[in-house]
Amino acid sequence: MDPKDMKERMKLPRQIMSEQAPHERVRNFFEVPLGFTEEQAVIEAKRCIQCKNPLCVGGCPVNVDIPWFIRLIADGKFEEAARKLKETNALPAVCGRVCPQEDQCEKVCIVGKKGAPVSIGRLERFAADYERERGTVSIPEIPKTTGKKAAVVGGGPAGLTVAGDLVKKGHKVTVFEALHTPGGVLVYGIPEFRLPKKIVKAEVEYLKRMGVEIVVNAVVGKLETVDELLANGFDAVFVGTGAGLPVFMNIPGENLCGVYSANEYLTRLNLMRAYQFPEVDTPVLRAKKGRRHRRGQHGNGRGSHGAAPLS
Numbered sequence: 001m002d003p004k005d006m007k008e009r010m011k012l013p014r015q016i017m018s019e020q021a022p023h024e025r026v027r028n029f030f031e032v033p034l035g036f037t038e039e040q041a042v043i044e045a046k047r048c049i050q051c052k053n054p055l056c057v058g059g060c061p062v063n064v065d066i067p068w069f070i071r072l073i074a075d076g077k078f079e080e081a082a083r084k085l086k087e088t089n090a091l092p093a094v095c096g097r098v099c100p101q102e103d104q105c106e107k108v109c110i111v112g113k114k115g116a117p118v119s120i121g122r123l124e125r126f127a128a129d130y131e132r133e134r135g136t137v138s139i140p141e142i143p144k145t146t147g148k149k150a151a152v153v154g155g156g157p158a159g160l161t162v163a164g165d166l167v168k169k170g171h172k173v174t175v176f177e178a179l180h181t182p183g184g185v186l187v188y189g190i191p192e193f194r195l196p197k198k199i200v201k202a203e204v205e206y207l208k209r210m211g212v213e214i215v216v217n218a219v220v221g222k223l224e225t226v227d228e229l230l231a232n233g234f235d236a237v238f239v240g241t242g243a244g245l246p247v248f249m250n251i252p253g254e255n256l257c258g259v260y261s262a263n264e265y266l267t268r269l270n271l272m273r274a275y276q277f278p279e280v281d282t283p284v285l286r287a288k289k290g291r292r293h294r295r296g297q298h299g300n301g302r303g304s305h306g307a308a309p310l311s
Contacts, residue, residue, distance in 0.1 A: 006049050014116040015044040029192045029275045033097075038078070041126045045074035047111060048118045055108040056120060062088050062161075066105060066120055073123055082131035083138065085124060090164030091157065091203045093132065094186060096125025097195050132202055139209050143170040151176060151234040153220045156184020158240035160204065163212045173211070174234075176218040181271060184242050188263075188271040197270075258285040 018034045019025075025032050036044065048070045056066045064085060072081035085092040101107075101121035109117035131137050148171045152159045155177030163173045181187050183200040208214060220226065226237050246261035248254055260268070265284065268274040272282040 001050050009046055009049050010111065010114065012043060012047045014047065014119060015040040015122075017119075017122055025193065031196050032193050035129055036122055036126045038076075038130075041073055041078070041123060042076060044119050045070045045123055048074070049111060051110050055110065056105040056118075059105040059108040061104065064088050064105075064124075069127065070118065070120070070123055073127060078127055078130040079134075079136050081123075081127040083140075085127060086140065089124075090161050090207060092124050093128035093199050094157070094195065094203055096121050096123075096128055097199070098186075098190060137206060137209075139206075140168060142168065142211060145172065146170040148172070148235045149174070149233055151220075151229045151237045152240065153226070153237060154178075154184060154240040154242055155182035155204075155214060155216070156240060156242045157186055158242070159184070159238065160207060162238045162240065164207050164210065167207070167211050172213075174213040174215060176220050176223075177214060177216045178219045178244070179271065180216050182214050182216060184244075188267040191270060192275065260284075 015036060017036055017040075020028075020030065020032050020034065048067060050067050050071060054067045057063055060066060065088070069081045069084040072078075072084060082092065089095055099121055105120045106112065106117040109120070111118050146169070150166050150171050150173050152163050152166075152173060152175040155175045159175055159177075160182070163175050166173045175182065177184075179188070182204050183197075186195060186200045187197055204214065220229070224232070226239070229237055244263065246263040248261065253259065268282055268284050273280040274282040274284040277283050
């Protein structure tokens with residue numbers, strides 16, 4: 001890159017993503033950040049100086065070619081940027097929202113040595129959202145089948161990622177998910193205002209279109225064991241069960257009414273939509289003040305963001 005051009009890029013300000021106003025977001029569970037506009041995305045992408053030795057790629061757990069997809073955004077090639085992302089990341093709209101970029105790719109961004117790093121995560125989100133919202137999601141060419149079958153136990157982020165990688169290699173993949181909705185912690189552990197369920201659903205649908213089979217309400221170990229899966233035609237099994245069950249501390253009072261494990265509390269709020277009570281009949285006891293609560297009173301569906309109340 002021309003030194004003069006690089007100097008000009010370094011002067012560009014980091015773009016600020018618009019958000020719901022505080023007086024609005026305290027009354028709903030809608031997503032708080034609203035995403036970059038096309039103009040903002042192009043300006044932010046031009047802040048990338050296209051390093052010869054891009055440390056950001058090494059900082060990414062799946063080694064996304066970050067400079068390349070950002071260059072495509074800078075050139076206005078938004079759909080091409082999304083497809084470049086999906087070469088190594090099956091869940092870009094999810095990762096663009098909830099990956100800790102500040103401790104990974106952005107942490108080692110060269111631009112960040114003298115100022116604010118390039119907003120890599122927000123650009124990833126922009127590209128993925130642009131493609132999805134315009135209905136231009138394309139399926140990569142899947143190679144001829146290898147004849148191999150893989151079972152993936154657990155439909156969380158690990159299982160979905162493995163399924164996407166394997167199906168792109170020509171293997172037949174079946175994901176067995178214990179709950180009635182695939183996504184794992186993405187749907188029961190992360191609040192709607194942080195990661196909307198429709199985003200997870202769209203990413204799962206993309207995997208299905210690539211050929212991944214997803215079986216829900218399937219508890220491996222109860223329905224079939226791993227050994228039985230291998231005996232019934234699967235050549236390999238990936239176990240990605242996550243942390244679906246809580247570990248209790250065995251202390252007095254933990255079984256009292258109104259005390260929830262983190263798992264139950266998050267599952268009630270997210271997967272079972274307790275934040276929409278009473279429209280959805282899955283109540284969660286809420287505190288009146290601090291550690292006290294009125295017994296029998298449930299949430300009103302407007303911003304129950306805090307921890308579970310104590311009895």
